Amino acid sequence: MTNHNKGKIYIVGAGPGDVNYLTVRGQQLLTQAEVLVYDALVDSLLLQLVPCDCQLFDVGKRGGRPSTPQATINQLLVDQCRQGKQVVRLKSGDPFIFGRSSSEIQALIAAECQFEVIPGISSALAAPLLAGIPLTDSVLSKCFAVVTAHQPEQLDWEALARIDTLAILMGGRHLAAIVQQLQRYGRSHQTPIALIRNGGRPQQQVWLGTLSTIVNQTLGISLSPVVIVVGEVVGLRASMGLSDQDQSKSEGCQPLKVGQLNVESSQDQLQPTLQERQRRTTPTNQPFSNTKGEQPSTPTNLGQKATLREQPSTKTNLGQKATLREQPSTPTNLGQKATLREQPSTETTEALTGKTVLVTRSASQSQKFNQLLEQEGANIIEMPTLVITPPSSWAGLDYAIANLANFDWLILTSSNGVDYFFKRLLDNGKDARALVGIKIAVVGKKTAGSMKQHNLQPDFIPPNFVADSLVEHFPESLTNKQVLFPRVETGGREVLVKELTEKGAQVVEVAAYESGCPDYMAPAILDAWQQRAIDIVSFASSKTVKNFYKLLKQAFNSSTDTNQPYSNADGEQSAPSKTLHYLLENVCIASIGPQTSESCRQLLGRVDVEAVEYTLEGLTEAIVAWEIGRGGNK
Numbered sequence: 149m150t151n152h153n154k155g156k157i158y159i160v161g162a163g164p165g166d167v168n169y170l171t172v173r174g175q176q177l178l179t180q181a182e183v184l185v186y187d188a189l190v191d192s193l194l195l196q197l198v199p200c201d202c203q204l205f206d207v208g209k210r211g212g213r214p215s216t217p218q219a220t221i222n223q224l225l226v227d228q229c230r231q232g233k234q235v236v237r238l239k240s241g242d243p244f245i246f247g248r249s250s251s252e253i254q255a256l257i258a259a260e261c262q263f264e265v266i267p268g269i270s271s272a273l274a275a276p277l278l279a280g281i282p283l284t285d286s287v288l289s290k291c292f293a294v295v296t297a298h299q300p301e302q303l304d305w306e307a308l309a310r311i312d313t314l315a316i317l318m319g320g321r322h323l324a325a326i327v328q329q330l331q332r333y334g335r336s337h338q339t340p341i342a343l344i345r346n347g348g349r350p351q352q353q354v355w356l357g358t359l360s361t362i363v364n365q366t367l368g369i370s371l372s373p374v375v376i377v378v379g380e381v382v383g384l385r386a387s388m389g390l391s392d393q394d395q396s397k398s399e400g401c402q403p404l405k406v407g408q409l410n411v412e413s414s415q416d417q418l419q420p421t422l423q424e425r426q427r428r429t430t431p432t433n434q435p436f437s438n439t440k441g442e443q444p445s446t447p448t449n450l451g452q453k454a455t456l457r458e459q460p461s462t463k464t465n466l467g468q469k470a471t472l473r474e475q476p477s478t479p480t481n482l483g484q485k486a487t488l489r490e491q492p493s494t495e496t497t498e499a500l501t502g503k504t505v506l507v508t509r510s511a512s513q514s515q516k517f518n519q520l521l522e523q524e525g526a527n528i529i530e531m532p533t534l535v536i537t538p539p540s541s542w543a544g545l546d547y548a549i550a551n552l553a554n555f556d557w558l559i560l561t562s563s564n565g566v567d568y569f570f571k572r573l574l575d576n577g578k579d580a581r582a583l584v585g586i587k588i589a590v591v592g593k594k595t596a597g598s599m600k601q602h603n604l605q606p607d608f609i610p611p612n613f614v615a616d617s618l619v620e621h622f623p624e625s626l627t628n629k630q631v632l633f634p635r636v637e638t639g640g641r642e643v644l645v646k647e648l649t650e651k652g653a654q655v656v657e658v659a660a661y662e663s664g665c666p667d668y669m670a671p672a673i674l675d676a677w678q679q680r681a682i683d684i685v686s687f688a689s690s691k692t693v694k695n696f697y698k699l700l701k702q703a704f705n706s707s708t709d710t711n712q713p714y715s716n717a718d719g720e721q722s723a724p725s726k727t728l729h730y731l732l733e734n735v736c737i738a739s740i741g742p743q744t745s746e747s748c749r750q751l752l753g754r755v756d757v758e759a760v761e762y763t764l765e766g767l768t769e770a771i772v773a774w775e776i777g778r779g780g781n782k
Contacts, residue, residue: 154232155228155229155230155231155232155233155234155235155261155262156229156234156235156261156262156263156264157225157228157229157235157237157252157256157261157262157263157264158177158181158234158235158236158237158263158264158265158266159237159239159243159249159252159253159263159264159265159266160173160174160177160178160236160237160238160239160243160266160268161174161239161240161241161242161243161247161266161267161268161269161270162174162186162187162190162191162194162238162239162240162241162268163240163241163268163269163274163348164240164241164269164270164271164274164275164278164347164348164349165189165191165240165271165346165347165348165349166191166193166348166349166350167191167193167194167197169269169274169348170194170268171266171267171268171269173266174238174266174268175197177236177266178194178197178198178236178238179197179198179199180199180234181198181199181202181234181235181236182199182202182203182233182234182235183202183203183204183205183228183233183234183235183236184198184202184203184204184205184235184236184238185205185207185221185224185225185228185235185236185237185238186204186205186206186207186208186237186238186239187207187208187238187239187240188206188208188215188240188670188671189208189240189241189373189672190208190238190239190240191349192530192532192670193514193515193518193530194238195532196513196514196515198236200536200567200568200571201538201571205224207220207221207224218248218251218252221252222251222252222255222256223255225237225252225255225256225261226255226256226259226261229256229259229261229262230259230261237252239268240268240271241268241269241270241271241272242267242268242269242270243265243266243267243268244265244267245270245272245294246296246317246318249265253265269348270294271317271347271348271373271375272294272315272317272375273315274347274348275344275347275348275352275375276315276342276344276347276375276377278344278347278348278352279342279344279347279352279354279377279385280385280388281342281377281381281382281384281385282381282384282388283313283315283377283381284313284381285380285381285384288312288379288380288381288384289312289313289379289380289381290312291311291312291313292311292312292313292314292315292379293308293311293313293314293315294315294316294317295308295314295315295316295317296316296317296318296319297316297317297318297319297322297325297326297376298317298318298319300319300322300325300326300329303329305329305330305332305333306333308330308333309329309330309333309334309335310333310334312379312380312381313377313378313379313380313381314376314377314378314379315375315376315377316375316376316377316378317375317376318372318373319374319376320343320345320370320371320372320373320374321371321372323343323362323363323366323371323376324363326376327341327359327362327363330359330378331359331360335359335378336359337358337359337360338358338359338360339358339359339378339379339380340356340357340358340378340379340380340381340382340383341356341357341358341359341362341376341377341378341382342354342355342356342376342377342382342385343355343362343366343371343374343375343376344374344375344376344377345371345372345373345374346373346672346675347373347374347375349672350504350527350528350529351504351527351529351672351675351676351679351681356382356385359378370675370678372671498523498524498525498526499524499525499772499775499776500521500524500525500526500771500772500775501524501525501526502525502527503525503526503527503683503684503775504526504527504528504529504676504681504682504683504684505521505526505527505528505529505682505683505684505685505686505771506529506530506531506673506676506682506684506685506686507521507528507529507530507531507686508531508532508533508534508685508686508687508688508692508693508695508696509532509533509534509688509692510532510533510534510535510536510663513536513563513564514530514532516594516764517686517688517764517767517768518530520764520765520768521768521771524768524771524772526684529672529673529676529681529682530673531669531670531673531696531699532666533665533666533691533692533695533696533699534663534664534665534689534691534692534695535663535664535665535666536564536661536662536663537661537662537664538568538661538662539637539659539660539661539662540637540659540662541659542572544657544658544659545569545572545634545658545659545660546572546576547658548632548634548656548658549572549573549576549578549582550576552578552582552583552586552632553585554630555586555630555631555632555656556586556587556629556630556631557586557587557588557589557629557630557631557632557653558583558586558587558588558589558631558632558634559588559589559590559618559631559632559633559648560588560589560590560591560595560599560634561590561591561592561595561618561635561641561644562591562592562595562636563594563595563597563598564636564660564661564663565595565634565635565636565660565661566590566595566598566599566602567598567661568634568660568661569634569660570602572660580602580603580604583604586632587607587608588604588606588607588608589606589607589608589609589610589618589622590606590608590609591609591610591618592609592762592763593609593763594763594764596609607623608622608623612762618644619644619647619648619651622651625651625652626648626651626652626653627651627652627653628652628653628654629652629653629654630653630654630656631648631653631654631655631656632656632658633645633648633655633656633657633658634658634659634660635657635658635659635660636659636660636661636662636663637659637661637662637663638662638663639663639691645657663691665694665695665698665699666695666699668699668702668703669699669700669702669703674703677700677703677704677731682735683735683736684735684736684738684771685732685735685736685737685738686738686739686740686767686771687737687738687739687740687744687747687748688740688744688764688767689740689744690743690744690746690747692744693739693744693747693748693751693752694747694751697728697751697752700728700731701727701728704727704728704731728752729753732752732753736756736757736771736774737752737754737755737756737757738755738756738757738758738759738767738770738771738774739755739757739758739759739767740758740759740762740763740764740766740767741758741759741762742758745758756774757770757771757773757774758770
């Protein structure tokens with residue numbers, strides 16, 4: 149019997165975007181995956197659920213961009229299964245709704261590979277719900293159809309125009325053709341329509357209009373990924389408990405943004421829909437009332453804003469006014485804000501409410517930082533700038549593990565170093581008992597916390613939580629001490645090694661892991677930058693700054709601005725791009741410590757916030773203090 153009989157492919161629906169909408173079964177499988185093959189629209193937070201040694205394959209298809217051929221994906225799944233791997237094939241939405249799953253399943257069957265399909269919540273259903281739009285209604289919509297407009301010329305528009313409600317996927321680039329075809333086959337130009345971009349994600353945005361107005365409303369705006377809802381039910385959004393909130397603060401600005409349900413609409417466009425529904429369901433001499441006997445008010449503007457995800461604290465003021473940046477290309481009539489789930493209270497106390505923080509840590513390590521920021525009311529966008537992988541060779545570390553008895557000290561400066569060192573220790577048939585007689589020094593609380601997971605307490609933690617202070621405060625003489633230093637393969641702490649050596653230590657450096665830069669910036673992150681939707685960008689290491697700079701310049705193919713020279717890491721003058729200046733304008737740059745701050749100054753031109761305590765908690769506190777200091781959310 150061959151090894152591939154032990155392998156299995158799990159085709160898992162990731163849901164509409166937010167990690168909170170993943171099924172329990174899907175979460176269980178991700179935590180056990182040996183290989184993850186995932187699509188472009190999969191939330192990066194889901195990547196945190198897989199084990200640290202899980203092999204990742206990004207095979208997402210991106211409209212208009214190079215993508216992995218389906219045949220290549222099929223073969224990848226077969227090959228991994230034949231190697232005996234437990235593989236999760238993670239697809240956005242539901243695998244059987246425009247997910248191309250049939251091709252993959254046929255390939256698995258032909259190769260006699262075991263597989264299982266786990267359903268997910270389709271964006272076709274979730275996005276309208278999260279926008280407050282029911283797809284069915286006892287009066288206005290007896291049925292609905294879900295279609296893909298990837299190739300609109302192949303659709304039977306005459307038949308589709310007769311269906312009460314349409315949920316159209318992959319139609320952002322074909323909006324004008326969709327509107328034209330529906331009106332051509334009899335749909336009224338006053339038919340309500342909603343465009344829901346990034347449905348189910350913190351940066352969800354909604355445009356409301358009619359077939360006659362929606363194209364002009366969204367001219368010049370990149371809509372993908374978008375769910376288009378056509379039908380009278382769009383007008384019911386106002387009856388879902390959404391109330392008007394001071395529209396004047398949102399007029400003329402960009403859509404109310406990340407973490408909220410953001411809406412743009414023309415005023416009063418959809419008002420007749422609600423009035424028509426009341427006329428058709430209620431006698432004219434009897435007041436229309438809700439289940440409590442109260443008469444609901446009909447809002448004068450249906451462009452509203454609703455919180456999609458509850459913040460950890462309940463002290464949320466849903467009438468809080470957001471401060472928005474001006475953007476010339478944005479439609480002038482924006483929406484208002486309400487809530488779909490939370491009950492309003494008297495005042496907000498979270499300093500970062502309404503602020504969007506870009507987190508640049510690796511996808512597998514950002515969860516704790518995200519939670520700290522969310523507790524302060526922030527909305528999170530993840531832009532992983534580090535990809536943590538095994539080293540190119542285990543030879544050095546394996547040799548060191550085989551000769552642990554020769555060392556006096558083991559120095560670990562990161563959680564990655566801890567995780568990979570102890571994993572390799574186990575792979576070599578050893579455990580923590582092999583460290584008897586060896587003292588352990590770590591840098592930072594987080595690294596010390598990782599040690600506790602292995603039931604070990606460090607012998608020494610420098611007081612300042614930075615590697616430079618380790619030598620300065622070392623508890624004993626380093627003369628002739630044998631020091632084992634498992635570290636990142638490239639771009640590690642050369643200064644630390646030099647200082648240890650100068651103090652007389654015999655340092656053995658071995659590669660325990662590699663930290664690389666992603667190949668490209670995810671489309672959703674690119675879109676967030678283009679929409680100026682980011683308020684704060686945070687950095688927890690110099691390497692995240694360098695990779696962020698590389699990815700941003702690569703994504704925007706920027707030209708240089710010789711009038712604003714900055715020093716690069718070698719002390720030479722570099723020329724940051726005009727595009728980079730524009731993107732970071734009015735964006736707070738937050739750093740975890742002095743070395744990271746220096747990288748920010750060299751590559752980004754400035755740093756606005758530096759943590760006093762060089763920890764994630766300290767960085768969070770510094771960001772909060774900065775926001776309070778500038779008068780945020782008072």
